[in-house]
Amino acid sequence: MTDPTPSPDLLAGYRQAPFAEDCAPRRLLKLFSGKWVTMILHALHISGGSARPGALQRNLPGLSKKMMTQTLRDLQTAGLVERVVIQTMPPNVEYRLTALGQRFIEPLEMLYCWGVRHADLLQQLGQQPD
Amino acid sequence: MTDPTPSPDLLAGYRQAPFAEDCAPRRLLKLFSGKWVTMILHALHISGGSARPGALQRNLPGLSKKMMTQTLRDLQTAGLVERVVIQTMPPNVEYRLTALGQRFIEPLEMLYCWGVRHADLLQQLGQQPD
DNA sequence: CTGTATCCTCAGAGATACTG
DNA sequence: CAGTATCTCTGAGGATACAG
Numbered sequence: 001m002t003d004p005t006p007s008p009d010l011l012a013g014y015r016q017a018p019f020a021e022d023c024a025p026r027r028l029l030k031l032f033s034g035k036w037v038t039m040i041l042h043a044l045h046i047s048g049g050s051a052r053p054g055a056l057q058r059n060l061p062g063l064s065k066k067m068m069t070q071t072l073r074d075l076q077t078a079g080l081v082e083r084v085v086i087q088t089m090p091p092n093v094e095y096r097l098t099a100l101g102q103r104f105i106e107p108l109e110m111l112y113c114w115g116v117r118h119a120d121l122l123q124q125l126g127q128q129p130d
Numbered sequence: 131m132t133d134p135t136p137s138p139d140l141l142a143g144y145r146q147a148p149f150a151e152d153c154a155p156r157r158l159l160k161l162f163s164g165k166w167v168t169m170i171l172h173a174l175h176i177s178g179g180s181a182r183p184g185a186l187q188r189n190l191p192g193l194s195k196k197m198m199t200q201t202l203r204d205l206q207t208a209g210l211v212e213r214v215v216i217q218t219m220p221p222n223v224e225y226r227l228t229a230l231g232q233r234f235i236e237p238l239e240m241l242y243c244w245g246v247r248h249a250d251l252l253q254q255l256g257q258q259p260d
Numbered sequence: 261c262t263g264t265a266t267c268c269t270c271a272g273a274g275a276t277a278c279t280g
Numbered sequence: 281c282a283g284t285a286t287c288t289c290t291g292a293g294g295a296t297a298c299a300g
Contacts, residue, residue, distance in 0.1 A: 025245035027252040033163050077256045107244040114237040115155035122157040126207045
């Protein structure tokens with residue numbers, strides 16, 4: 001096609017509000033943009049929906065105590081995770097995915113699965129200064 | 131201890147390398163973590179796979195010239211986008227998704243579609259200090 | 261073991277102005 | 281219109297030390 005300009009019709013659905021800063025997809029990406037957010041959600045998920053801080057940190061090499069707590073706090077205020085204190089012999093803390101949090105596991109696992117299945121593509125990526 | 135720890139078997143596949151810093155899913159998340167990366171890829175996609183700089187900027191409100199060029203450069207080095215100079219009357223520039231870039235449209239659109247379909251969930255999110 | 265409080269660094273991102 | 285070059289600044293992220 002000699003015409004570099006793409007058919008404007010393709011943009012029809014986006015014309016009114018092309019890519020508003022607060023559109024739904026952007027929020028999702030924003031939510032997943034934190035360095036540890038997805039890791040923690042994923043870790044909680046494969047741990048059966050809940051885990052204790054110690055276990056979390058052990059499962060996520062490189063995760064500092066500070067970032068863990070901070071991310072968990074953010075996830076709490078977002079309503080994706082809840083802090084549960086278990087009154088056993090030595091009282092123990094546990095973080096658990098909320099119902100809302102469970103919903104966001106879906107797109108997250110989609111991404112993770114895609115990434116795993118297409119690891120070859122991801123390795124083809126030119127190394128950007130990281 | 132009473133061991134609230136979930137069945138370790140669930141973690142079987144992740145035990146050896148729990149969440150290495152350079153695992154495939156992480157790279158995908160990392161790639162999508164840039165503020166404008168997904169926007170630009172998506173914009174290119176819905177524009178038919180290629181677009182001129184001016185059009186891109188017009189379609190992505192808030193995108194500065196600098197960030198556009200910079201992001202496009204990153205995408206070029208990553209091999210997802212190619213710069214094409216069209217030798218027409220007034221020579222014009224065009225950015226086009228490469229074959230590799232096309233592959234990454236898939237997970238991207240998955241996310242975007244999910245976000246659009248679940249806009250309600252995204253609005254339920256507690257407003258974190260943005 | 262869980263959680264908090266400081267301090268520091270550096271990269272992402274924007275604004276501006278200048279050059280083919 | 282496309283692209284580059286500075287300058288600045290916020291803030292995410294990390295290290296460390298401290299407290300329940």
